[in-house]
Amino acid sequence: MKKLLATLTAAALALSLAACSSPSSTSTDTSSTAPDSSSAATTEGADAADTATSQEPITLNIAYMPNYASLVEVVTAEQMGYFEEEGITVNLNSFADGPTIIAAMENGSIDIGYIGSGAHKLCINGQAKIFCFAHVGNGDAVMALSDHGITTAADLKGKKVGYASGTSSEAILQQTLTQAGLTMDDIEAYEMDASGIVSAMISGSLDACALWSPSTLAVEEELGDNVVVLADNLSFSDTSASISSWICMANYAETNRDNLLRFTRALYKAKDYRADPANAEQISQWIASECALDYDTVYSQRGDAEWLTSQEMIDQINDGTIESLYKSQQNAFIASGDVAAEVPVEDYVMFDLMLEAAE
Numbered sequence: 135m136k137k138l139l140a141t142l143t144a145a146a147l148a149l150s151l152a153a154c155s156s157p158s159s160t161s162t163d164t165s166s167t168a169p170d171s172s173s174a175a176t177t178e179g180a181d182a183a184d185t186a187t188s189q190e191p192i193t194l195n196i197a198y199m200p201n202y203a204s205l206v207e208v209v210t211a212e213q214m215g216y217f218e219e220e221g222i223t224v225n226l227n228s229f230a231d232g233p234t235i236i237a238a239m240e241n242g243s244i245d246i247g248y249i250g251s252g253a254h255k256l257c258i259n260g261q262a263k264i265f266c267f268a269h270v271g272n273g274d275a276v277m278a279l280s281d282h283g284i285t286t287a288a289d290l291k292g293k294k295v296g297y298a299s300g301t302s303s304e305a306i307l308q309q310t311l312t313q314a315g316l317t318m319d320d321i322e323a324y325e326m327d328a329s330g331i332v333s334a335m336i337s338g339s340l341d342a343c344a345l346w347s348p349s350t351l352a353v354e355e356e357l358g359d360n361v362v363v364l365a366d367n368l369s370f371s372d373t374s375a376s377i378s379s380w381i382c383m384a385n386y387a388e389t390n391r392d393n394l395l396r397f398t399r400a401l402y403k404a405k406d407y408r409a410d411p412a413n414a415e416q417i418s419q420w421i422a423s424e425c426a427l428d429y430d431t432v433y434s435q436r437g438d439a440e441w442l443t444s445q446e447m448i449d450q451i452n453d454g455t456i457e458s459l460y461k462s463q464q465n466a467f468i469a470s471g472d473v474a475a476e477v478p479v480e481d482y483v484m485f486d487l488m489l490e491a492a493e
Contacts, residue, residue, distance in 0.1 A: 189221035197235040197247035202435035216400035233300040252302035266380040273347035273438035287314035293341035296331040307344035310365040374466030375459040398491035402444035
């Protein structure tokens, strides 16, 4: 793929897109920021405090991407004291995308990470294990400039299109091209990072792009009616689920199962708090503070996914719904050539751990 050589000034974009601050420890005192009462927060009561004191304290290095969907569970678990109940201190580390997170996990600097849909092909191919389902999202989109003569996906032929290799950006671009009867060879594909793509779209250096939220929101805000959305995740919901997950290395899963169980139990409480739309404002404030992002930008991302409660997720594991979603996702990777052949979902998704954490 061609590398874009233009001198794109992402500084103008760095507003809400670049990443959050550099890796940071966020052992926040929740007494002044957490709501006074919450059904999720009070479920365990004194028993939760006893559990926290009886478990050996652990510190986990957690990787995320600077957006609502990536941070909503982990920041909530931290701010509401759910990690503290499990004896966990988290160090939050910001990364640009899933493949970079997996690389950091491989070199040992990260214990647990959140990935979007595109990086799941690496898990299917054996590079990491999925230990907790996060959500099915709708934050990815292929967008184009209407004044560049593009109104449908078929119009992308011969056009300059920016994408981020190995991410959900590449996945949705390939799906969009396939649906239009095109391939990557039919476009001028430019491999870039998200901030560079946004800058290039705003400057008009690109004709179209594939991005994820909040970068999609930034492009729409800057260019208004000149932006046409050619496809989003819902365009392919019948053939490819856009799943995000929590992952770790296979060897970490083997030797640190208790750590994963404790982390997952805290996530379950966060899922329940997150699932209530009334809590979106508070969560957005937490995320905006963590990442030094604009509150409105973060809050606008609250509809980027379907937010299940922990019980709804467990029910969907038991009835096979979530396994079918992972199969759908894998089928799309097989169709695109990113996965060579079918792999049993249970080989890379730890449903047993998810069920055990709910006991």
